[in-house]
Amino acid sequence: MRRRASLVLLAFAVFFAALSPLIRWYAFPRLAKIPPSQYQDMVLEAKNATLLDYATMKSKKVPKVSIVQTLKGNVAAAEKIKDRTGRDVVVWDTLSYVADDKGKMVSQIPERYVFDAHSQEPVHAGGEHVDGDPVRRQGIEYKWPFLTEKRDYAYFDFQTRTSGPIHYKGTRTVRGIETYYFEQTIPWTKVKVPKKLPLGATPETVEQIGLERWYTTKRMFWVEPVTGAPVDGQEIHKEEMRWKDQPGKKPLTAFAGHVKMRPDFQDATVDLVSSQRQLVLMMTSYLPWGFLALGGLLLAASLVLEARAPKGRGELRARPRRPRGPRRRTESPPHETRGLLGLFVRRVGSADAGSSGHGCLGYRPRSSARTPR
Amino acid sequence: MRALIAAGIGLAAALALVLAVTAIGAPPGETSEKPLHTTVPAHP
Numbered sequence: 001m002r003r004r005a006s007l008v009l010l011a012f013a014v015f016f017a018a019l020s021p022l023i024r025w026y027a028f029p030r031l032a033k034i035p036p037s038q039y040q041d042m043v044l045e046a047k048n049a050t051l052l053d054y055a056t057m058k059s060k061k062v063p064k065v066s067i068v069q070t071l072k073g074n075v076a077a078a079e080k081i082k083d084r085t086g087r088d089v090v091v092w093d094t095l096s097y098v099a100d101d102k103g104k105m106v107s108q109i110p111e112r113y114v115f116d117a118h119s120q121e122p123v124h125a126g127g128e129h130v131d132g133d134p135v136r137r138q139g140i141e142y143k144w145p146f147l148t149e150k151r152d153y154a155y156f157d158f159q160t161r162t163s164g165p166i167h168y169k170g171t172r173t174v175r176g177i178e179t180y181y182f183e184q185t186i187p188w189t190k191v192k193v194p195k196k197l198p199l200g201a202t203p204e205t206v207e208q209i210g211l212e213r214w215y216t217t218k219r220m221f222w223v224e225p226v227t228g229a230p231v232d233g234q235e236i237h238k239e240e241m242r243w244k245d246q247p248g249k250k251p252l253t254a255f256a257g258h259v260k261m262r263p264d265f266q267d268a269t270v271d272l273v274s275s276q277r278q279l280v281l282m283m284t285s286y287l288p289w290g291f292l293a294l295g296g297l298l299l300a301a302s303l304v305l306e307a308r309a310p311k312g313r314g315e316l317r318a319r320p321r322r323p324r325g326p327r328r329r330t331e332s333p334p335h336e337t338r339g340l341l342g343l344f345v346r347r348v349g350s351a352d353a354g355s356s357g358h359g360c361l362g363y364r365p366r367s368s369a370r371t372p373r
Numbered sequence: 374m375r376a377l378i379a380a381g382i383g384l385a386a387a388l389a390l391v392l393a394v395t396a397i398g399a400p401p402g403e404t405s406e407k408p409l410h411t412t413v414p415a416h417p
Contacts (some may be wrong), residue, residue, distance in 0.1 A: 007379040014383030022391040030395045037402030041410055041417070070409040075401050095409035103413055110409070268417035 002309040009302035017295030020288040028283040032146050033117035034090045036078040042069045043265050044233070046257025051100060052241060054199045057209075059253040065106065067259060068097040071142065081114065081125040088117040089125065092142075096158075098255075106255070107194040111158055113141055120145045120228070122156075130158045131195055138163040144221075144228035146280060148180055155184055159191045159215050172222055174232050175270050177277075179222040188216045211241040213254065226280045229273045232266060235259040 049065040052058075077091040092113040098106040109131045114123045122128070122137040129135060139154025155166035166184035173179070193203035193213045206213070215238070222232040239254040261269070 007375055010376060011379040011383040011386075014380045015387045018384050018387035019391065022387060027391050027395050031398070033399075035399065035402055037404060039405035039407055041414060043413060066413045068410045068413055072405055072407070072409060073402075075404045079401065093409065095411070097409075097411050099413055105411070108411065265417050 002305050006302045006305035006309065009298050009305065013295045013298035013302055015295075016291040016298065020292040020295065023283060023291070024288040029118060032280060032283060033088055034073075034115075034120070034143070036073045036075045036090050036117065038071065038073040038090070038092075040071045041265075042269070043067070043262040044069070044235075044259045045262050046237070046259045049257030050253045050255065051106060052252055052254040054197065054201050057252065062101045064101045065255065065257055065259075066099045066103075066262075068095075068099065070095050070097075077114075077127065081123065085123065085125055087123060089123050090115055090117045091127070094142075105196070105198055107198075108196045109158065109194050113137070115140075118146075130161055131192065133161065133192070135161050143230070144182075144223045144225075146226070146228050147284065148223055148225040148228045150180060153182070155182075155219075157184075157186055157217075157219075159217075160186060160189050161192075166219070166221070174222045175266075177224055177231055177270065177274070179231055180225050182221045182223060184219040186215070186217045186219070188214050191215045206241070210244050210246070211252070212244050214240045214242050214251070224273045224277060226277045226284075227273055229269070229276065231270050231273050233261055 044067040046065045046067075047063065049062055050059050051062050051065060053060050071092045071094050074091040074093050078089050081087070081089045081091065092111075092115075094111045094113060095108060096111070097108045100106055111130050112127050114125055114128055115121060115137075116123055120140050120143055122139070124136055128137060137156045139156050141156040141158070144153065150168050152165045152167050154163045156163045164184060164186065166182045169181045169183050171178055172181045191213055193206045195203060197206075217238070218236040220232075220234045221230045223230050236258050238256045240251040241254050242251040243249040
């Protein structure tokens with residue numbers, strides 16, 4: 001009975017020990033992904049910002065500018081791309097909506113972002129755009145990969161429609177969570193005018209006035225490394241309308257401000273990231289290490305049971321009944337023990353005699369087996 | 374020999390479980406009915 005139990009324990013030991021690397025290196029990369037149906041919103045604010053008043057074409061100070069970012073997963077589009085490419089993708093339709101302190105629209109820029117659900121690498125399957133202009137993204141946007149590394153990443157800037165490095169600058173603690181801090185600076189660059197502006201202004205009317213839009217920003221992200229989700233984001237953002245062919249004329253500040261996450265949205269993000277972090281850690285740490293330890297314990301228990309199991313019983317049960325007659329003492333050749341310990345221990349010179357035909361209860365000490373009747 | 378068989382059963386069961394779970398995966402869900410915001414939400 002003990003020998004059978006030790007074999008069952010051995011099977012479970014191997015089961016759990018094998019699950020450990022399988023979960024970490026096979027299941028996790030396939031199961032950890034951004035759901036294609038995700039919907040998420042975020043409000044960022046710039047207090048005491050400068051805005052361009054399109055009615056007077058003069059810059060003015062406002063108490064607050066809000067930037068509302070919404071990400072909406074398009075499941076049907078993701079499934080179409082999956083059918084075509086065989087890849088798990090996420091299609092985010094996003095909108096960056098900028099509103100002044102009275103809630104009136106300052107600008108809005110829609111985007112379509114197609115990326116690999118597991119690695120967050122962009123997937124060029126058609127349909128990617130920024131404000132209606134086709135783009136070909138390189139690098140990440142909005143979210144870092146699961147298990148973010150301490151290194152620079154390429155980050156797509158939707159204003160310039162180009163990618164540039166976002167530099168890893170060390171670890172920081174944000175609301176009790178250890179984060180990786182990343183920073184990117186976009187130098188003054190001429191960028192396209194958003195297609196939706198206040199008072200019906202369009203890129204064409206802005207051009208007719210003789211203006212062009214320039215932009216610079218210092219972008220900062222505090223990324224929770226297990227999930228790759230930013231728990232804080234800030235930008236020191238400046239936009240100017242510069243006079244074409246009139247370098248001496250003072251540019252108009254279209255927007256200037258220090259943009260930060262609104263505290264209630266940051267709280268919600270921290271809560272969400274904290275719960276998702278536990279799920280990822282479950283797959284990458286808790287289960288693999290737990291199962292490995294459990295496998296080791298079960299193996300130890302199995303070995304202990306095997307060591308305590310009666311020796312030689314396997315042979316006794318396996319042998320046919322010896323016909324009645326005078327008993328002879330014989331020596332068997334050296335052979336391996338059966339069962340689990342047989343993998344590790346060689347047993348030499350056990351007595352071959354002693355079969356009593358008692359089946360599972362037939363164990364007798366060797367000394368009694370050798371005792372003539 | 375029996376030990377090897379027991380170990381093989383454990384390994385096969387682990388492989389089968391992981392392959393089954395990863396093959397099933399997670400349901401894709403549906404596109405949210407909620408709109409892309411063109412107003413500032415009062416709360417998350």
